[in-house]
Amino acid sequence: MSSWLVALVCLLWSMGAKETSPRWETKLKTAGLSSFERGPGSLWTIQQGILFLTPEKILLYQVNRTVEQAKLAPRGSTGGAGNFFLNIRVLNAQDGKAVHALDLTTTAGISSVLRTHDGAFLVRSGTALYRYSPDFQQTASKNLPIERTAPWEDWKIQVSPSGERAVLLHEQVFSRAELLADDTVLHDGRAKVEVQVLDADTLETLNSFRLEHTLAFWAPAGDALFSSNPTHSYGDGQVGRLDFSGAWSPVNREFTKDSNSCRRGLAAIDQERLIAFGCGDFTVLATSGKALFSVKDLESEFKSAAAGGEALVVRRDRFFVERGGAGGGVLMTRPYSLEVYDLEKYKHRMSIPVHSDQVAYAVSERGELAVVEGDTLRVFATEK
Secondary structure (H helix, E strand, O other), rough: OHHHHHHHHHHHHHHHHHHHOOOEEEHHHHHHHOOOOOOOHHHHOOOOOEEEEEEEEEEEEEEOOOOOOOOOOOOOOOOOOOOOEEEOOOEEEEOOEEEEEEEEOOOOOEEEEEEEEEEEEEEOOOOOEEEOOOOHHHHHHHHOOOOOOOOOEEEEEEOOOOOOOOEEEEEEEOOOOEEOOOOOEEOOEEEEEEEEEEEEEOEEEEEEEOOOOOOOOOOEEOOOEEEEEOOOOOOOOOEEEEEOOEEEEEEEOOOOOOOOOOOOOEEEEOOOOOEEEEEEEEEEEEEOOOOOEEEEEEEEEEEEEEEEEEEEEEEEEEEEEEOOOOOOEEEEEEEEEEEEEEEOOOEEEEEEEEEOOEEEEEEEEEEEEEEEOOOOOEEEEEOO
16 A cells, blocks of 8 residues: 555544544543443343533433342332432533532332433432422422333323423323234234323423323424324324324324334424434424435434534444344344534534443533443534
């Protein structure tokens, strides 16, 4: 290879390395947390995540089990008996130094933290929902009762991009939708879903309505939800507007129907834009349903997305064939990269390789990207 070509290759490699080099990084153990890569196991081992409370503060959360079994005692408001704790750590976004810590009793079930606005946040801890102020004081709470009348039951929670509304779906699923290999619908599923729209500051209910099917995907934006067709328990290729009285109308009919191997997801970018993602493509939509930007890659599945400032980050997994006996194989996916795009010009900015299925990431209002993979937190500047 000629010397000029070697120099060119080295230059391109160095440019790529600079683009994907973190501004800073730290080990999770310095914050008193375990690796996010805890392997297959119980549900509580994947209750973890990351978010920006403000551009200056990063919040990490993780459920951990106590070393010793707790003594028998009445369960607390979260439904936990003291064997599991939700560990919350807040770090300075500029250097990773500790700012605050909370350790809350929880259960072996679902726990999460969601940002609202101006540094406040919600904590779902077992069967309770709490609102915390920017100075980490608990200011409101709401019980999330489990009725135990259906085989599958859960509460799902999302916050609007403004942070002013929290939307709760209390799902009681009596039978799930069944699709055959040729995508024929064998059974449409049956459920009872109560939708509650809350004031994110007080946790008081502002609106509520009921659905007869679970939603294949949904996201709050503006003064409504955007979701799959609520007359089915699977995605039929439509995205629609579900107002807070329960009336649904389609805004886009251009997507493929869900299959057993591929389901579409939806996330809000801001009050006026959404991103729909799945196998082979993702599309940025206006809330009117108009497609603003799309990427197609039949070798990839786009698994999740997050946005902040003018940055959009999409997780990209690659398909591969897992070889089996008798020369057969099964199509699988593995984590490949986080792709960063400019939301102003809809241009690709950078790629960050990832390898763990438990990778977690968040984007600040300034467009900074925080990534947790394994035992390491890395923070990237996405602006060029």
